[in-house]
Amino acid sequence: MAVLRSSLRTADPAYAANSAAYARLQEQVAAARTAAVAGGGSQASQAHLKRDKLLPRHRINVLLDPGTPFLEIGQLAAHGLYEGAVPSAGIITGIGIVEGRPCMVMANDATVKGGTYYPLTIKKQVRAQAIARENGLPCIYLVDSGGAFLPLQEDIFPDENHFGRIFRNIAEMSSMGLKQIAAVMGQCTAGGAYIPAMCDETIIVQGNGTIYLGGPQLVQAATGEVVDHQTLGGADVHTRMSGVADHLARDELHALSTVREIVARPGPGRIASPPLAPAEPLYAPSELPGLIPENPKQPIPAREILARILDGSELNEYRERYGSTLICGTGAIGGYPVGVLINDGVLFSESAQKAANFIELCSQSAIPLVFLHNISGFMVGVSYEQGGIAKDGAKMVNAVSTSRVPKFSVIVGGSYGAGAYAMCGRAFGPRLMAAWPNARTSVMGGEQAATVLALVREEQLARKGQRFTPEDAEAYKQPIRERYAAESTAVNAASKLWVDAVIDPADTRAWLAMGLSLAAASPQQDTRFGVFRM
Incomplete structure (x- = not known):
């Protein structure tokens, strides 16, 4: 079991800027909570x-x-x-x-x-x-x-x-x-x-x-x-x-x-004690907001997140050098063993295959799975399609779908397209699912959606012999960007019940630990996987 080391410097100006941007998002969530209560x-x-x-x-x-x-x-x-x-x-x-x-x-x-x-x-x-x-x-x-x-x-x-x-x-x-x-x-x-x-x-x-x-x-x-x-x-x-x-x-x-x-009458259903001695992370969970970039297009450092969520900041990483845009490994949260999957870039064939194998191993050992989403989706392009990325992504989706160990999902950044499915999105049965205030989820990013739809519109007009100028394209794309921006927020996801809660990053450990304690006391199910396309 390796100890994760943090390179975060709280004196870094970026940390202060990130924390301030997060505080503005948290104010929006707080206002929504006040109205609900x-x-x-x-x-x-x-x-x-x-x-x-x-x-x-x-x-x-x-x-x-x-x-x-x-x-x-x-x-x-x-x-x-x-x-x-x-x-x-x-x-x-x-x-x-x-x-x-x-x-x-x-x-x-x-x-x-x-x-x-x-x-x-x-x-x-x-x-x-x-x-x-x-x-x-x-x-x-x-x-x-x-x-x-x-x-x-x-x-x-x-x-x-x-x-x-x-x-x-x-x-x-x-x-x-x-x-x-x-x-x-x-x-x-x-x-x-x-x-x-x-x-x-x-x-x-x-x-x-x-x-x-x-x-x-x-x-x-x-x-x-x-x-x-x-x-x-x-x-x-x-x-x-x-x-x-x-x-x-x-x-x-x-x-x-x-x-x-x-x-109070006699019967089953008491909380299960953790099988391991709980240990606090080596780094404060309260530092997590400072790790979320002010610019949502910048990556969130995945190992820095794990160092503030896992017991003792310890992770036994699986295939560290293969499919490295998805980090998989075992550790513990609140004394409960977990298998963790967290995105560290776009999903490639290698990362999807690694995930499918890792989910098989956790299912075999009855280890609950925790998915931490920050994913733009699967890699696209001619060489990737010809290389069978759809088939490899399907392996991961198959494993997520059919594994019967308890699964938990937290959107810590973006969760887009088929990547959201592969990372155990709502349709794939997580026992609990939450989002951080900065989270975003939609079929694709607003800019990509606007560009795709503008290209389609340009082709339609070209068939009619009509022009579609750059100015026309920009006017067409702007309302699409705005709609996607409004519909993809964490508060909107919670309002539609796409997630169960919007949680503060610092509360992620406690939120997951309570879910894991409930799962540990619940009846266990045997996993039977479907056919994996080779």
Whole structure:
């Protein structure tokens, strides 16, 4: 195991310039986080509190063991979308510790459009359930929702991963022995009523909690009956008459205490201790922002990053002298063994083949994989295409796709095109995926996209006998550059749930270590690779 050595000099003017540029990016992320945490705003929050209800983040704080972390998933979901009306997609999801056991917590935010489900609300909850399933986590649903946002029903109701998927996931995870627990804190209407109805155990709060397939207005329209909320589907009805709920809670604190009692029952799912003694890196993770070049076109020094993430700054590098634009090697993070892949240039055939072999070795030894993206893509050009780079890249994509060891991805720089796929992008099943504030991701860089589309446009006009002057080309390319610049940011990726979180580089070790601890306690799967094209 070799110790990585750093040549960084914090007194270097470039370090100060890099740190200042990073701070400006971090301010943008901080503003997005502030908007997400604010929920529906002060007026909606005050109305919520007047009903003797706790705010959703307060509910989570009460539920979790004191002093333990909460790994929030999708905090920036829907940022800037839906006219800015649905911060955090109206639901808070994340992994927290309850009675010493890691759990996936999903809490509707009724201060945001009454907790109704938008398309990204559903996508976020389905993503949270997928993380729970992979890591063997119990699920806790803190329900306070008006059901589907009806104006967008076409994007919510009928498809495979729409609203119904949430209920199917509850049933399937229950069948796997993963506890499904609901605490109904407020209204639970229409299809949303199936969340508590399908959970293993359900608590409902007296006075505020309601569960019904059709609310009073729908009942009156359909049958002519006039009925109030509590008589139709309140806590007394469902704990004494219908049996839809199992436990009557006198208030929210009582409900959350009951959830804790249920989670505390004997069963699997405790955090696994690291098999190795954790060791801090030799170099401070707080120096990472100073390593990110102010100019995003400049390379990020890959080994300097690893020296501030890996335990003891130690890396056992695999084929150091072959395919050197991709660094592969084994080490540890927080005492958990890992196989690391980090880009140090464009992907060539040699680096792709090396990666495929390295992933095979890690899979054989059940070592989790960590992918650190900073990739413009695979090398293009006549000699590379004739040399079979598509075939060699496919080997790497095959290995990433079929390896069943836990995989984690962090975009530390750019993540473009097929390179993003090969480095275990979202479509390839990383258990958790994050981005640094400087991260960029798109099918290709904005300048390349603008140039390609301008050339296509020039050919189209030439066939019609029309000119396409350099001035025309520049006017055509500029809006494309601007659109790509806006769509490729880390905040935009998080708002669309392409990544689970935007994290500070200094927090990368802790973020990965928590994910690795969950994976270490989850059921292991055997890997069976597909056919590698030779």
